[in-house]
Amino acid sequence: MTSPTPPHSPPSPTASFYDMSDDEEGEYNTIRHTSSGRGVKLLYTKSKVYVHPTPSAKDNIPGFIALVQQKGPVESNDARPTSSSSARSVHASSLLLAWVPESSLGDSYDTYVKVDLSDSSSPPRQSYLVPPPPTTTTHANSVGTYAFAVPVSEIYSLLVRPPSIGWWFGSLVANTKAGESFPALFFHDSECQSTILQRKKLARESFDPFGDGGGMFWGGDEVLRWLKRYVNVERSGAEPSIYLIDPSEEDKVSFGRKATTSKSPRNSTDGGASSSASPPAAKRDGGMDPITKTLKEAKWNFLEKLSQVTTFTRRTAQAVAENPKVPPQVRRLIQNPEVQVLQEEFDSAKIYLARWAMGIQEQSERERNQRIWTANDVLEMEESSVGEFEILDMEAGKLSMSDLRKPVTLKEWKDFFDAQTGRLQITPDEVKERIFHGGLHPDDGVRKEAWMFLLGVYEWDSSTEERHANMNSRRDEYIRLKGAWWERMIEGHSTAEEEEWWKEQKNRIEKDVHRTDRTIPIFMGEDIPHPDPDSPFADVGTNVHLEQMKDMLLTYNEYNKDLGYVQGMSDLLSPIYAVMQDDAAAFWGFVGFMERMERNFLRDQSGMRKQLLTLDHLVQLMDPKLYLHLQSADSTNFFFFFRMLLVWYKREFEWVDVLRLWEGLWTDYLSSNYHIFIALAILERHRDVIMEHLKHFDEVLKYINELSGTIELQSTLVRAESLYRRFQRTVETIDKKDNFPLPPAAHRRISSTRSASASPPPKTTWAASGAASTSTGTDRGKQRQSVGDVVAKGIGADKEKVISPELRQLLSREVEKVSKAELKEHGGGVGGA
Amino acid sequence: MSSKKKVLLKVIILGDSGVGKTSLMNQYVNKKFSASYKATIGADFLTKEVVMDDDRVVTLQLWDTAGQERFQSLGVAFYRGADCCVLVYDVNNSKSFETLESWRDEFLVQASPMDPESFPFVVIGNKVDVEESRRMISSKRAMTFCQSKGGLSYFETSAKEALNVEEAFSAIAKQALAQEEAGDFNSDFPETIPIDLKNDRDGCAC
């Protein structure tokens, strides 16, 4: 539903008969009677004030908030004062605070716009008449349109929520003396021309678009300012978002002694008055009036919740804004975020708000990344954003060696080798360390060569000659393998079952190739006709690289029959092929990669389960608080990391970053399971958001899934390394303690918490085999739980931490491969039984 | 009825790889089709607010899953609490039709709904835009299957051409809502929408 566009009057300046110039007399009553019989004086108004009838932004209704003057019981002069003294003479009952939808204004729309844009800080030269809005004193009367106009004398209080750094709309609710509340009015300041102008003006005059309270000037400030000209407006000390209108003495008492009277006459710096009083931290329930209570219990319940989120966002945003290192672009972003995006997904506002805050940080990281990362950067960042998560064991000196982080160029690579023999002159570990930290140069062709080593196609100790021979025989072998299935495709398969499997696999591969990385230039478009008229892609066509991908995957399907092609493999092949641009080389590189990835694709998913379990143990050990939270959110299956672990973050990072990430992982420099530390680094990066805002499995999953494309690689790598080192140290510490008998006290405590009947000997406490095997028979059979319990109880006391075999394996650089037998049994291909 | 319970309906979409589950969901929620959606790995969901016949607003949470069957074993966590299950096949691929039954059985085992007999399934035959000569499964055959399974609703769609997609999902929403209302009320989504919904909005009803 689009908001109705306001009708436009003819362009003539005096087109509207409501638009009158009678300011001199101030006798508008007379004029009203003579001209139309009805009409009220539009004193002040503000546009783009919305009612949000439903959670969906498309239902928002734009309108005007207005202060109008009608004929009151006391005949009065022009209410729009020319001096502050005359203002008070207007009786509050002759003033109406109104909200009218744009769509209902008809001809008077232009008048509203004019009044909105007129300078409200000085006396008007003209006064404007508009049709009277329907006077309503209860919300129930305003059926259908939400429009209302309530005598200011009937207003008991206003509940005013300023926007938070322009993120959440500021809002205002009028509460009447009868205990009625009108719908919340939301000030879409970024659409409101007058607010924008007023902000500019404030910025010009005081070089500060913020009020003196630090909050951004907004539409609601202006409404308070109007009212203050005519009535006494007092801010409640007990409940700082409540403003009392002409409060009685009792009201003042019940709202706390701290109430600040703000009767200051209008002046341009008065704009931020609403936020100028800095009340003490308000006790939520102390001295709350019935209206506030009702509001809290009903309508505001939900917005309350959101405002809690907003508090977080504001804190984060402010921290970012105040950080002198934040680039100006980011600062601008903070001041002008895309509020609409949030509105459209009101439902998941929590997550969006959180993501927004993270987005700012990610962006500032990207900005900073233009120089080389140092350990200090990370330390700073961790302090400001990740809060409690500290990197204690950071080897600042070592990591800040920025040379280590420059990519290896083709020249540097060539220099590693003897010019004559082509044999490596330094140790493979030295090469790996360079690649691990610096990566390979993305554009100079070094990858083509180096990846062959990293993927195990070339031996590290080979000579140029040997590598030539190697590649030649591999080319032959590729052609032979390819020929084999090609032949079979024409001549038919030995069994019907095989035939069926083959057909299915072929379809699967084709479908997947056509939806793999199609935005990468070499895979883009279709410029050759499809070779097979029966293919579902016959009409669409294909391109030569897609056909190569298909052939390589079909060949792999043939080469590794026990496993065959499984979805996700196309994602693993495409970067290798794109770098090599040579099908045989890419195929064998892929085969090398698959040796370590095979376990991810087994039919019984045992390899994936194990990695998810390892991540589970790792989080328990490294961040027990986060673990407990994930547990409460039903998320300790870590399923939300499934995609990342299966295809090594292929879907989460940008293409160029994937190449860089993978070559680092292929080195096995610190661990052959280093990808698990990448997962931990990503998780830790977002741990505050997760802990504060994500309470259910689906929220966690959605949040993590949508990180895709937003993760900054460089800082993730640095964080992963520091996490790895901390992990290593933790294990060492625990292992060391293992060699000494425990002090008796600790000993007793452990046995009681573990409810073991006999005190286990110290050795078993630190046993490498996890809790279950060290405990009595009653604990057997719930190994995971036991590990969790032990760690959970041991928060802060590393005495009770356990190093499971899964964790210990993280320290190994040996690649875990699936055995032939296992593959036959669980591969799910046709090679098996 | 000024404040209403927020209704979240959980729908699981199952079917062989490549039948168009992701495309259907995106066509319905985002009104677009792209030939380059990647094969789904793991699971994800999209949400959409739907206005029901009685003007009630419900939120559909549509779960998209990977089609290759081995990936199902880890992903069953989110089957639980489903209000409706959508079984998708490709009308040009008989294998994908033949596996519908096992998708259904697998779902019933994993989700273990209170009353499996009455649990709502909706069957969708997708890709009807493809030329007739490629079609493998006739409407008649599909409808016979649906009849034999206790009268499941059946829709033929094209995610590519946006054919019948809206209709299929609105039936899905209806059945899910009926299921949710029939089921227990200890829903895990207790938040209420605080803003009054009692009034009709003015004019525009688009």
Ligand SMILES: Nc1nc2c(ncn2[C@@H]2O[C@H](COP(=O)(O)OP(=O)(O)OP(=O)(O)O)[C@@H](O)[C@H]2O)c(=O)[nH]1
């Ligand atoms: N002609 C036609 N093609 C379609 C239609 N829907 C999907 N496709 C194509 O079919 C292929 C698979 O579509 P997806 O939506 O990714 O299939 P999926 O069921 O989600 O597959 P998995 O994620 O692997 O389980 C893609 O190439 C789509 O472009 C359709 O209605 N008509």
Ligand SMILES: [Mg+2]
């Ligand atoms: Mg999919």
